Amino acid sequence: MNAERGALREVAREFTRREVAPYLQGWEDAGEVPRDLHRAAAKQGLLGISFPVEVGGGGGDLLDSIAVMEGMFSEGASSGLMAALFTSGIALPHLAASGDADLVDRFVRPTLAGELIGSLAVTEPGGGSDVAGIRTAAVREGDAYVVDGTKTFITSGARADFVTTAVRTGGPGPAGVSLLVVEKGTPGFTVDRSLPKTGWHCSDTAELGYAGVRVPVRNLVGAEHSGFAQIAQHFVVERIALAVHGYGIAARSLALTATYCRERETFGRPLLANQVVRHRLVEMRRQVEVARAYVHEVARRHVAGEDVIAEACLAKQTAAECAAYVCDAAVQLHGGTGYLHGTEVERHHRDARILPIGGGATEVLTDLAARLMGYTP
């Protein structure tokens, strides 16, 4: 890691110690993070990292984002916290890349300044894995699209000021999908339910309703019918980011557990005095190191311009499995304390469960990788 990235990681660590760690349990209990946190992260220069300066970002690339994420996880930020605070990372890339100055000025700049919150709505109650099969309809009427449908499992959906929504403007399949920005307060657009979850408690997750919502044509992102290609393109970074969540919470859980095993005594000696405990910690470390190294490698190749769609799928799976193992082992080694609500390793253990599902279930991503790698009949 170069010096600049090291400094960025340090800023992220300090920000987390000051602005996040002391309040996180309160936000978990409240079910959302406050808007002020978005403003504070923007002021600190964290929210805009890897977005071009021309659209209001802070410049840099995915490797800089990873430095920020690693810094935050190392000080106790949770996967849910990162999902909530950085929902901009999935809501904005399509708008920023479309090059439309109006969309950039109305949505990208204010979001990266921490003034607006955006969401990305692709998944529908009928199924999330089959993105090309979405049904939410957008029918052109004059200078607007009329949108009807339902989206579910939408991160930051209850708090969002605008939602980048995948809609069907054309025929069946991927060629009929477009992206439209739907703004809060537009008649017919509703937050129908907030969805309680196993983990990610501080990240609000919502079901959204669209009933005859008139969305101006100027809110179309990129060309009509280009939505599927845009979603697929930006999924790569989302999957690498979720992979960072995986080894990030695993590394933090390991650090907490190593300290605990040094301090906690059973049978008159520290847990660390047991070889089986030491070996468990080494195995946890091995999995973290492997996941981190592989995810870094895939991210580096992405930044270098290589096509890593398949590798991003494998990176996410590798890191999700690392998190599943390590976070579970962390709870085990904390004993009863590890099972208590409010113990940090317990939060990471619950949060880890979403990683093989969100952003594409492992089975679906494995199938995608199989096709891209030519393992087809």
Ligand SMILES: Cc1cc2nc3c(=O)[nH]c(=O)nc-3n(C[C@H](O)[C@H](O)[C@H](O)COP(=O)(O)OP(=O)(O)OC[C@H]3O[C@@H](n4cnc5c(N)ncnc54)[C@H](O)[C@@H]3O)c2cc1C
């Ligand atoms: C907390 C949370 C936050 C989320 N945030 C967002 C968001 O911000 N925006 C958004 O659009 N979506 C979001 N999602 C949705 C997420 O991306 C979907 O849950 C995911 O894509 C899986 O879709 P599904 O839940 O409909 O599962 P389904 O598609 O119904 O699949 C169910 C299960 O079946 C298996 N499966 C499915 N297809 C296959 C296959 N072809 N072969 C083998 N096995 C298969 C997998 O195990 C899969 O988990 C979020 C979900 C959660 C839980």
